[in-house]
Amino acid sequence: MRGKLIAVGLLLALAAVMMPLESRIHAQRAELKFGGSGMTMAMRDRVGQEMAIGLLAGFRGVVADFLWIDNHGYFERREWLRMYRNMELCTTLQPQSVTFWDVGSWHMGWNIAYASRIDPANHTQAEGIKREREWQDKAKDFLTQGLVYIPHRWELYFAMADLYWRKFKTPCQARDYFQRAAQFKEAPSYCLRMYVRRVEDCDGPRAAYDVWRKRWHDGNPEPSSDGIDMKNVMRRELHRLEELLDIPASQRLISSPHA
């Protein structure tokens, strides 16, 4: 009996000792933005019983993945709204997933938008264009929301820039997002190249030339995360712009695109 009493006392004492450590762990998890939103009744209704049990057992990632796989079926059956709601649910479960935001916005801005435009159910061509634009706007809003959760990675800035450039045809806004993507050390070499190309579209070739020129004078660049030698990229781009701007040979930085 004495042993059992000591055991209960020990368990209660454990609670007192563990509280500060638990608080520290929770604070650190919040600071590192771990996990997703808590389980709500609305979420329970949308995920089904088995998935809800999975969520309660801590398998958030697996549940989100299986829900995401459902998108494939919705896509093939052209159930765009279901697909959209499903993608929203997946990002609610795992708001830190770059893949969900990135691929989700790509589906909205490209696949669903195009399918809506050519939908035979449209009464007029204008209706198709309007519906296409609505989905592109949804893609933009989706990415904006994603950037709130993941501002520390280059991928979503790049996706937003790509959307502005290729779908909204607004190179100046695309330029700003490409620039932000290119600022990350992990960003592949094409982010920088696409940023300067949009500078060229938006502010003219002279401005683009000035960007490359400044980088050239800054000294030897580090190889980009994808292993591309940036010196070669700069040489090629500078030479092209010097030709385009017809810069006199004496003022040129690059006499030949090849070293």
Next chain:
Amino acid sequence: MTERVGFSLGRVGTVAANTFVESLRQKVYNILIIFALVVIASASFFSQFTFSEQLKFVKDFCLGAVSVFGTLIAIVGTAQLLPAEMESRTIYTILAKPVRRVEFLLGKYCGSLLLIFLSLVMMSLMFGAALLFKESRLVADVRHDTHISTEEAATTITRIHQEARDGDLVKGVALTFVKLSLLAAITLLFSTVSTSMVFNVAMGFMAFFAGHLRASVAEMMGQGRLVRWLLTIVPDLGAFNVADDIILGNAIPWSHVAQVALYGVSYTAVVVVVAYLVFADREM
């Protein structure tokens, strides 16, 4: 006059080794581990998605399977330790010898830990193989794709390698081990009270779900000091779930891993001591 026998780590080791070998011979364990390995290996067959999606699915699925099968092995493996000894009456023979109850209980627990560790190692190796297989298939697909430039292919291959070879996954598996050790300790505590294996398994799973629901309950009941204090008796198993965040590419500092591990080990130590106190009082 009876002579009191001192504590011996050697006897703990003997009981642990015996428990481990006995568990390995059990059909339930063998079926579970074979099934786990097959499930993990099948993860590499996710296709029809972008490479980021495929690698995420493989990692999520494999780590999920490691956690599910690890939990099953930890709970079922530990729940039958004491009831089986009592049913076969071997416990009386062992405790009649100069073996202290604490040595016996610790030996049983350590044997169970060895089993969990071995299972995790095997499942992790299979996970690594599934990931390597998926990586090689994705790289081969990119190399054979004639629609993309050489530069783009090189960039994609680099990204595939970066995403597939994530050293942080080890942190996720390490914390899973700490979590399973704690679950095994809790199940051991229940088995010192009850002789029914079914009851012990059921209670082990209840503890598992309660541990995962704790954060939600705390959220619902508010942050009152008394509520928090009472809830702390149930370990927060959600704290060990860093696998999702590792897969999503979030940096998991070692300091956080160390804190969570300290939390788990402290809990486990107290639960094992409590299990001993209950077991020491128990009439055989």
